[in-house]
Amino acid sequence: MNKDEIKARTQGIIAEYDSGSPQPAANALRAYWLTFEPKSTAGVKAEQRAEQDHAGTPVDVLRVIGGELGKAARKAVPDFVPLARILWDEYGREGRIVAAVCLGPMQLADPERIFPLLLGLARTCHTWEDADQLAMNAVEPVVRKFPEAWLAPLEPWLADDNKWVRRIAITVVGRLAMKRGDYAPRCLVLAERLLLDPETDVKRAVSFAIRLTAKGDAAPVRDFLARHVPPDDPAATWVLCDTIRSMAKRLLPEFVALLPVYEAWAGNPALDGTARRSVASAVSTLRNAAES
Numbered sequence: 001m002n003k004d005e006i007k008a009r010t011q012g013i014i015a016e017y018d019s020g021s022p023q024p025a026a027n028a029l030r031a032y033w034l035t036f037e038p039k040s041t042a043g044v045k046a047e048q049r050a051e052q053d054h055a056g057t058p059v060d061v062l063r064v065i066g067g068e069l070g071k072a073a074r075k076a077v078p079d080f081v082p083l084a085r086i087l088w089d090e091y092g093r094e095g096r097i098v099a100a101v102c103l104g105p106m107q108l109a110d111p112e113r114i115f116p117l118l119l120g121l122a123r124t125c126h127t128w129e130d131a132d133q134l135a136m137n138a139v140e141p142v143v144r145k146f147p148e149a150w151l152a153p154l155e156p157w158l159a160d161d162n163k164w165v166r167r168i169a170i171t172v173v174g175r176l177a178m179k180r181g182d183y184a185p186r187c188l189v190l191a192e193r194l195l196l197d198p199e200t201d202v203k204r205a206v207s208f209a210i211r212l213t214a215k216g217d218a219a220p221v222r223d224f225l226a227r228h229v230p231p232d233d234p235a236a237t238w239v240l241c242d243t244i245r246s247m248a249k250r251l252l253p254e255f256v257a258l259l260p261v262y263e264a265w266a267g268n269p270a271l272d273g274t275a276r277r278s279v280a281s282a283v284s285t286l287r288n289a290a291e292s
Contacts, residue, residue, distance in 0.1 A: 001036075003064050010068040017072075019079035026086050026095070033057045033065060033094050054093040062094055066101025066137070074105035077113060081106075088121055096130050103138035111142050115153065122157070125164035128201055135171040143172050144179055151176065151186075158190060163199040170194055170202070174209025181216035188213060188224045195228065196235045207242040214247065218254040225258055230265040237275045241282040252289035259286040 009032055017025040038056030073080035084102055087095035099121075107114040118138055125131045143150045157169035170191060177187035191213070194206045214221040221243075229240055244255060244262070265271075266279045 001058070001060055001064075006061060006064045007068050010065050011072075014069065014072045017080075017083065019076075019082055022083040022086050025083055026091060029065060029087070029098065030091055030095065033061060033098070036061050057094045059097060062097040063101050063137075066098040069098065069102040070105035073102055074109040077106050077110040081113075081117070085117075089124070093127075093129065097133050097137075100133040100137040103134075104141045107138055107142045108145065111146075111150065114138075115142070115150070119157065119165065122165045122168050123160075123162045125162075125168075128167070128204075131164040131167045131201075132171060135168040136175065139168060140172045140175055144176055147176060147180065147183060151183075155190065158193050163197075163202050166194060166197065166199070166202050167205040170205045170209045174205075174212035177209075177213035177216045179216065184213050184217040184220045188220055192224075192228075195231070195239060196233050198235060203239050204242075207239050207246060210239070210243045211247055214251050214254070218251055222255055222258065225255070226261060229258070229261050230268060234272075234275060237278055241278040244282040245285045247285070249289075252285065256286060256290045259283070259290055262286055 010029070013025055013028045013032070016028075034055055034057065036057050039058050069080070069083070073084070080102070084099045084106065087099040087102075091098075103114060103118065103121075107118065118134065121138075122131070122134055125134065139154070143154055151173075154169055154172060157165050158173075160166055160169075173187045173190045177184045188210070191206055191209050194202055197203060197206065210221060210224070225240060225243065228236065231237060231240060244252075244258070247255065262279065262283045266276070266283050271279060
């Protein structure tokens, strides 16, 4: 991948962009990203490829294209909103990644305009990739740079009816705590709101967010787990176990003190088969950490 060449080609397309007619620029961008050798789409369901126009263009290529768009768009945010919208709405998986990357600088330049737009886009996500790209590239930058101004407006997303909106919000919350350990306690309070969420895509994001928080400050995460194990509601079982068994290995020694807590939970005769296996896996992870 030649980044300079990608940047130059993208800049050429931007130079001819007309905000009153965004379709030609969107078409030109798509024609360009389709020239790259696709990565395997073997893990993507056929119906998903058809629905999303999933060409398999490498994400690194799409990020460079989106980054160049973002540099221009942050200087003229209203002019580039139509292009970002059409890329997201009509140009499949690749268009959504390019749009998400472009929207990050636009959000930083004009958050009052772009933040409500991002909520609308979040509700149209099809997959976890859509949600995570929007979270990390479009929503996170302004929350991380100005947490006191934008963490509170993000909080209602945690209660949204749409599972992808909730996933985006908790992903941003976890990544904030990873970068800013001083926000770990506040972010864990927010993660607690989704501890009983029944959606698998949200549960995975909650576990991920708690583990990211541990990278910022492990102590409050250890206290959080100690308070919630065993959970009052079995819906939290998977999250509390996955947090341990998927924890970064370098951080596991910080959580060995929880081994008796998880062992006592494993001995609960009321656990069903699935929950018992989940707890046993967390116990095994902690025991291995204690013995290493």
